[in-house]
């Protein structure tokens with residue numbers, strides 16, 4: 001299958017770095033058995049983006065890894081929470097593509113998923129550097145020895161740079177092709193979780209380029225501020241959108257209408273990043289009955305919002321599922337916690 005981005009804009013092929021690592025398109029499916037309200041429920045199965053480890057990060061890495069290679073980089077340096085899915089996806093892809101990977105890590109509530117992800121990053125050969133607080137981690141990410149070497153590619157948490165956002169511009173164009181093929185009606189609303197923002201930013205731009213009247217509603221699951229600095233706000237999403245729009249204009253995508261503003265909803269965040277909420281727990285149980293696995297940091301909170309949307313919206317509502325569903329247990333079983341750096345072992349033992 002060709003890339004929807006290049007189908008719509010053939011002149012971008014060769015200009016925009018891209019390597020087909022993800023298995024695309026991901027299926028769209030009806031969730032009609034949910035029958036939760038007035039709307040028709042749909043799901044976009046980005047949990048299936050890769051046969052080994054899926055989820056939304058793989059789409060971003062199609063563009064990020066190609067961008068890094070095109071610039072002659074040899075290592076990707078990034079950061080995330082100790083249970084970062086982005087860290088798992090990036091370390092796996094780096095290993096497969098012959099790049100080194102370093103991940104600076106900050107605390108989050110420990111859960112089975114968090115422990116598994118640490119073991120997976122270990123398995124995929126990432127260098128793990130535990131820094132404690134988010135603030136300390138961000139400082140270390142910006143001020144570290146890797147900054148002295150031009151062969152290192154610095155990747156913001158969650159893979160949310162321009163290249164990563166292009167992954168979700170392409171995703172919206174992929175959805176448009178599925179609509180055109182009659183696999184799903186044009187959704188009235190798409191609901192997705194928002195952490196580092198590229199998913200929401202890319203889908204919002206891409207839906208507009210695709211000529212869809214769909215509203216993309218992003219559900220904030222990360223803190224709005226980091227000390228005095230904005231972290232996950234309408235402003236930070238808009239900044240990433242503007243950077244990506246300028247990039248698109250620079251490579252000749254000039255048909256911009258008035259670019260839309262992102263829609264970011266904070267009502268489902270609860271008490272913190274990675275802290276479960278009651279609506280999220282109920283959403284998790286309901287989705288499990290449909291055979292869909294969601295987790296408490298990102299997807300359960302977004303599904304809670306999806307259910308509320310279905311209760312009032314009489315149209316078609318699409319939940320964009322971003323969490324890997326491949327069974328990682330066989331790999332995790334091969335990795336010992338004692339292989340983790342000492343300070344991480346100490347943190348897990350607390």
Ligand SMILES: Cc1ncc(COP(=O)(O)O)c(C=O)c1O
Pocket residue numbers: 055056084085086158160193194195196197198199200298299322323324
């Ligand atoms: C499972 C999952 N869903 C959603 C997100 C949020 O996506 P984004 O960082 O593009 O906002 C993440 C980011 O880490 C994630 O791991």
